[in-house]
Amino acid sequence: MGKTVHKYFTIKDKTEPHQHIKIAEFRKNVRKTNPHKHNNYFEFVFLVRGSGSHTIDGRAYIVNPPVLFIIRRDQVHHWELDDEPEGYVLIIKKQFIDDCVDKALKEFLLRMSGHSCFYLEDATPVTALFGLLLAEWQKPAHGNAEVTEGLLKALLGISLQQAPYPKKQSRTKTDIYQRFEELLGHTDTLHNSVAHYALLLNTTPQNLNAVCRRATGEPAASVLAAHLLGEAKRLLLYTDLTVGQIAARLNFKDGSHFIKYFRRHIGSTPHAFRQLE
Template sequence: MIKKSTIPVLDNCSINNDSSSLLFVDHLADYIAMHHNMVFPHKHNFYHFVLFTKGSGNHLIDFEKHEIEAYQIYFMAPGQVHTWNFNGDEEGFVVNFDPEYFQSFLLRTDYLNRFSFLSGQNDQIVFTIPESNRKDAVKIFEAFYQTSKNPTVSDLIRVSLLQLLLWIESWHGTKTEKTSNPYNYTIFHNYQRLVEKNFKEIRLPKAYAEQLFITPNHLNAICKSYIGSAAGEIIRERVLLEAKRLLVNKNLNINEIAIELNFNDNSYFTKFFKKATGLTPDEFRKNNS
């Protein structure tokens, strides 16, 4: 495993200067003013989401650029790489909470997995609130912000956050239409989780299919029904994303990154990366310096 320092990882207590707090809620303008210098690639070890009620500029999540627009909302899972280029006119709300925030509160420790927008999947994490829901969004976020300022009602704050997430899910839904076939969706979701945990060591869909007790053909069919690509593409995309994250860290040379990602040699890694992006690892690094 790589021992050198990597992309800075921010934790919740460093954001809100409270080592005991697992939740932070603020008006976006105040948050940006407080952290105006945080405009470098960084990761969070907490869930982070923002509602823009106004603003301009852009931000990058895992190297995908998103232009800000009014009533855009974005969600980030722990470990994603983020930076921003705001123009200073942003208003809205920001919410940060640790993965452990609901640990002693919910019987189902995997409850947050039901929310597609907390999955870290790029096609699920940035969207615009429909016009018919915008007034409600501001009221609900502001009510949650006010509730969060009273630490004596900690359980009520947790319930309020869950209500907020459930409200978002009620109108956003999911592009994967998980309710149409709960069995297939569960397999698809479990496959994504297995890939996230094992992508450095396990590169063959067949090995994952065995763990899911289905055939490789069945796994491919399920993946194609949800994302239009075969199961192997999910593995390749996850390896590629990790390569990009590591390349941002200039303390690591290309050979170290290839070893970290279990490529046999530097040249094989370079061929893989260029085939996927059209750039060599060095060219990608220069373009993202």
């Protein structure tokens, strides 16, 4: 376990190198934390007690238990709690997802990644399943992997039934699309070019565009834009990098091109966004 320090946020790793999944009780002494990212894993936080706020990528969510938070590996977040929290933390690494043979579990994880916060009406089954997962994890050698996968599948499935948005028609998530999302998840190497990613995926920009439309209803440029803009906002909010430095980091040809791109999608210039936030 360790952390990497940046100007205004850290990159934390709460797992050991060999651990692909981890379950623990939420630390009761947590009140306020500094902004931080996670080192290449999802973090699910389920709270049954506590109050305050939880900020994810600049958006503050009220801690109103029972509540389930989902923090993706590329997101910066921090806590501002007013009293003692109670709940669970579940960490899932990419390797766990890759090794999982259950396609339904993979689909549940993909659907969960589209949310940041669930306010649950019925927390009883979710609480029970988190407790069972923790009990399995605390066994020698962290218990039985098949049992853990089964409990996790049940937990995600039941949680998704209380998702805050209407269920959308399922689309085909092809291997190319999944690998595209995986490449975009590496925020340190984001590149403002669909053709760049098509080359890495050994396909054409036209085919990647078609694949993204089948998977999401959006073209590849829109899928890429969501990741570019998300990282741009994080860098504007949590670092003192100049607009030109951010443009270079995201592989825009120059600062003016980045400013126009940001304003077209967000409705304000990067400087104005940074000042308002």
